[in-house]
Amino acid sequence: MTNRQLRIALRNCGSINPERIEEYIAGNGYLSLGKVVTGMEPKQAIQLLIDSGLRGRGGAGFPTGLKWLYAMNSEADQKYVVCNADEGDPGAFMDRSILEGDPHSVLEAMAIAGYCIGADKGYIYIRAEYPLAIRRLKIAISQAKESGLLGENIFSSGFSFDIDLKYGAGAFVCGEETALIHSMEGERGEPSLKPPFPAESGYLGMPTNVNNVETLANIPVIFEKGADWFSKIGTEKSKGTKVFALAGKVNNVGLIEVQMGTTLREVIFDIGGGIREGKKFKAVQTGGPSGGCLTEKHLDTPIDYENLVANGSMMGSGGMIVMDEDDCMVSIARFYLEFSVDESCGKCAPCRIGNKRLHELLDRICQGNGTDADLERLRNLGEVIKDTSLCGLGQSSPNPVLSTLDNFFEEFESHVRDKKCPAGVCRDLLEYFILEDNCVGCTACARACPVGAITGERKELHVVNTAICIKCGACMEKCKFDAVVLI
Amino acid sequence: MKRINTVKELEKVIRNYRDDLVRNTSQDDQEGIALIKVAMATCSIAAGSEKIYQTMSDFVKKRGVHAEISKTGCMGYCYAEPTVEVTLPGREPVVFGNVDENRADEIIESYIKMGDPVPGIIKRDYSTPDQVL
Numbered sequence: 165m166t167n168r169q170l171r172i173a174l175r176n177c178g179s180i181n182p183e184r185i186e187e188y189i190a191g192n193g194y195l196s197l198g199k200v201v202t203g204m205e206p207k208q209a210i211q212l213l214i215d216s217g218l219r220g221r222g223g224a225g226f227p228t229g230l231k232w233l234y235a236m237n238s239e240a241d242q243k244y245v246v247c248n249a250d251e252g253d254p255g256a257f258m259d260r261s262i263l264e265g266d267p268h269s270v271l272e273a274m275a276i277a278g279y280c281i282g283a284d285k286g287y288i289y290i291r292a293e294y295p296l297a298i299r300r301l302k303i304a305i306s307q308a309k310e311s312g313l314l315g316e317n318i319f320s321s322g323f324s325f326d327i328d329l330k331y332g333a334g335a336f337v338c339g340e341e342t343a344l345i346h347s348m349e350g351e352r353g354e355p356s357l358k359p360p361f362p363a364e365s366g367y368l369g370m371p372t373n374v375n376n377v378e379t380l381a382n383i384p385v386i387f388e389k390g391a392d393w394f395s396k397i398g399t400e401k402s403k404g405t406k407v408f409a410l411a412g413k414v415n416n417v418g419l420i421e422v423q424m425g426t427t428l429r430e431v432i433f434d435i436g437g438g439i440r441e442g443k444k445f446k447a448v449q450t451g452g453p454s455g456g457c458l459t460e461k462h463l464d465t466p467i468d469y470e471n472l473v474a475n476g477s478m479m480g481s482g483g484m485i486v487m488d489e490d491d492c493m494v495s496i497a498r499f500y501l502e503f504s505v506d507e508s509c510g511k512c513a514p515c516r517i518g519n520k521r522l523h524e525l526l527d528r529i530c531q532g533n534g535t536d537a538d539l540e541r542l543r544n545l546g547e548v549i550k551d552t553s554l555c556g557l558g559q560s561s562p563n564p565v566l567s568t569l570d571n572f573f574e575e576f577e578s579h580v581r582d583k584k585c586p587a588g589v590c591r592d593l594l595e596y597f598i599l600e601d602n603c604v605g606c607t608a609c610a611r612a613c614p615v616g617a618i619t620g621e622r623k624e625l626h627v628v629n630t631a632i633c634i635k636c637g638a639c640m641e642k643c644k645f646d647a648v649v650l651i
Numbered sequence: 652m653k654r655i656n657t658v659k660e661l662e663k664v665i666r667n668y669r670d671d672l673v674r675n676t677s678q679d680d681q682e683g684i685a686l687i688k689v690a691m692a693t694c695s696i697a698a699g700s701e702k703i704y705q706t707m708s709d710f711v712k713k714r715g716v717h718a719e720i721s722k723t724g725c726m727g728y729c730y731a732e733p734t735v736e737v738t739l740p741g742r743e744p745v746v747f748g749n750v751d752e753n754r755a756d757e758i759i760e761s762y763i764k765m766g767d768p769v770p771g772i773i774k775r776d777y778s779t780p781d782q783v784l
Contacts (some may be wrong), residue, residue: 167775167776167777167778167782168776168777169776169777169778170777170778170779170780170783171777171778171779171780172780174727174777175726175780176728177725177726177727178688178690178723178724178725178726178736179723179736180687180723180724181688181721181722181723182722182723182724183722183723185652186652186668186690187668189661189664189665189668190665190668190672192665193665194655194661195658195661195662195665196660198657198658199658202657202658257694260692260693261692261694261725261727264692264693264724264725265692265723265724265725266724294693296692296693296696297693307652310652310654311653311654311655312654312656313655319655319656319657319658320656320657321662323778385780388780389780393783397783411729415730415732416728417729417730418727418728418729419725419727419729420729421777435776454712488710517777521765567782
């Protein structure tokens, strides 16, 4: 196989019309569901999924088959299947694309899950900010019901399964499964302590199996092709493929799907077409606000769950943001942390207060007021937040800070000791300067300066008095000769 | 669509749909029909694909082009939206990137009507499950 990508979860995305069930069916759609409900015992089907090695694509990588087994083993009159479509990482759009491009594969997989765990009701928890995905899902559900592929007595097997949508308001923490379930119940979207796991006590206190969109999209293919087929793809512990939303400073920004074990170099340079404008690669952020930054030395590391964690990041849901030499890693860490501060639900103190303090430390460093002791504090506080937070959000929110500390310590040092931002991003650490070679002495900058910080005779070099300068940038804007620079 | 009650019925439906597809695209004479797919996920629409879909539909109708046009999801080429895939009868699908009104015209007139190559083709570099044994 010479192609760099393998599209399993995205197999129909961009090739079928998502609003016509006929086109999904033409690609063996709903055949896996038919074969499972008419020819397999739930236990047998779950064993197949366990053997395939499929792991959760939402980020943590828990074996999907085991999750189903626990839900099957929980005894109750009513059980639920939930599709987690609360995609919220900055720059990530894998799940939206699948739901907009191939909604039926998710519906089919949910019905298979329902049959296996003993549930007749499924919900898709989707954020209201995805109106097109919602519309296409509604169309897909009604078409599937009309064809008898959802609803009562599917394939005359006696198995019935129905799917409804539940809308989220876009809180990041609701992607955490216990918070998601609380939100579905109309409660505040706050996580709760596990155990009990949703497989024992989930939606309305009943056993509930929650799977991510991309995980589900793989399932019809696994049942069609078999566990052996799937488990041959990928690495020893991470089977199959992963969809990534490749963004940032690469030439070919896009939605890609590669086999587990593909290296970052192949993704960024071969598929992504390298760094824009011929600049130098600096880092790649995976796993969103829960992940970390990987650098040049990780470029040849095969991508799988274990390797990414071992290198201080994580798979996450699939956001992959590439950075070049112009990006300041301290600001990047601060950006992700700001996101976590905003999205923290506030239930536990380490996440609510700890992240806030962590953010203040980073602010101080970016403003040039940081000390060596602050660097120490960053690390200690980060570790404490990780160890003591209630849910996945807090347990992973310091990752962007800790991984940049590990990989780009010298950049933190420059900010703290030399009060310089090497990438030229942190405004407070930069100074305006007028280049002698370019300045013609037109006085435009001096006239634009609101605080009189620029002096110089007509037709002679002008100078910025940095003690007075308020760094508003008016001079730079007015200069027609590119003489004003930030250093 | 009619209710499908058994796996056998589903298999029959699958065969029928496939036959239809093959009939439409495998012949290289006048009978064959070109398939045009316009990527229309939220992001593609934001990049202007709704207009491209309209434009190309109008061209197909007004100029009597032997083609069927449909909407599809994200093709994955965010850097080149709007994207359009064209499958001529008996040929492999081809994806065109950065399609605007002029390029839509060119694709219809040169590629679909005449079969002549048009620049701006995005090389497909992925395999599908069926290609993995």
